[in-house]
Amino acid sequence: MNQDHAARLIARLLALRYLPREDKEVRRLLVDAGFRDEVEQRLATNGLRLLAHPFSAYVGVALTRECESAVFEQNDAWQSSNLGLPKDAVALLVILWALIILPKRERQQSGESAQKEEQTEMFETVKLTPLAHEASRGIAENVLLEDYGKLLGGKARLQQFALPQLSRLGFIERKNKVIHEGPLLDLAFDYAEMAPRILQGALSDLLKQRGILRDVTLGELHNEEES
Template sequence: MSSIAEDAATLIAELLSRKYLARSHPRVKKALSDAELFAAIEQRLAQVGLRWVDNVYADHVSLTLLPAPLATVLGEAGLNANNNLDLPRDAVALLVVVWALIILPKRERQASRVEPDAPQNDMFAGSKPLPSARSVSPTISYKALLEDYGNQLGKRIRLDANLKLLERHGFIVRSQDDIKEGPLLDVLLDYDVLAPRILDGALSDVLALEQAAQAAAPAQPDDAAAPTNLNA
């Protein structure tokens, strides 16, 4: 077996056994910088219905199913299901909420090259290297999550159970009251698919509520100039 074939087989075996590896891992770094090795990895993975998955905004890489096997094995899923974890519906809802609270602001900070403690008037932020996920990824408070979304996500018992599931599968990391980005949160969920659904969907809901409120409001005479009562 050639050196390239050996390196490809070893890295794939390690990814299959560990589910993910850091981009700083020596074999991962070599694969990302060696086009011939990466092509051999992709070819081997494709033969068994798998593909390499990573992005420059995440600190880890992983494997997932190719689109055709994905559709055959898992069927249609609402958020580009990249795994066969068989999460219950309320756990998937929690995963989307956590993803939106962590990944959306993290990507914005990375795209603008701004660290959390950087001055707001930093004129040269755009020329700086991309911040690592760890350095700019926000932390969620468990108490705030329970207060804001507990009723919608099954209250404390279901929320606690589903957080344990997400942590077990590598989507989050918990430290007492803090919920942080796990190694797979920004890898297995497709940002290009999920972000527009969240951002555009939320905006559409707000506009619909505003239009409904305007339609329900009693008509004012043309010469009426009464100010809007914000406390109503």
């Protein structure tokens, strides 16, 4: 019996919310242009788009820009999340993305540049090198709570509600009182759109004071967009 592989992959992405790049069907998606076009077209007809950043270990789906208002605009107000996240949890998610993903991307960009001469595959099919796998580093919970607890409703609220909620949703993993990147953290925001806002905004000064952002530059963002 013939199988509709595109429908199968889309169903898995919707049900499971993310899949690793090592997955057999995902690998086909990344190397088979025709298969990818079919998947993206089917997603688009239902107001969805593929999330497959070359430096993320997972792929997922998100709303198209045109359909965001249909989901997020409720009762003349724009909802911060369709996952039931309160605003303080969304703010914490942004901070964790900035603390973990931005420095990780800097390390990945450095690793990618070093192996560029040996890279023969398309940018979308770039393999995660050992350096890239090791690039994501955790944040100690006590440091996060001390630095941002008062800004986000108090240490107790973050520890008892916000962090567990982000963990259940797959954005972070908590191990031995250290917060690590979860499968969905790298896909949570559009990097090319979000990174400049953080690097040029008030959060940038705070992160730089703590030595989190040192050499992350907007030039890297432009290079990534052009690739």
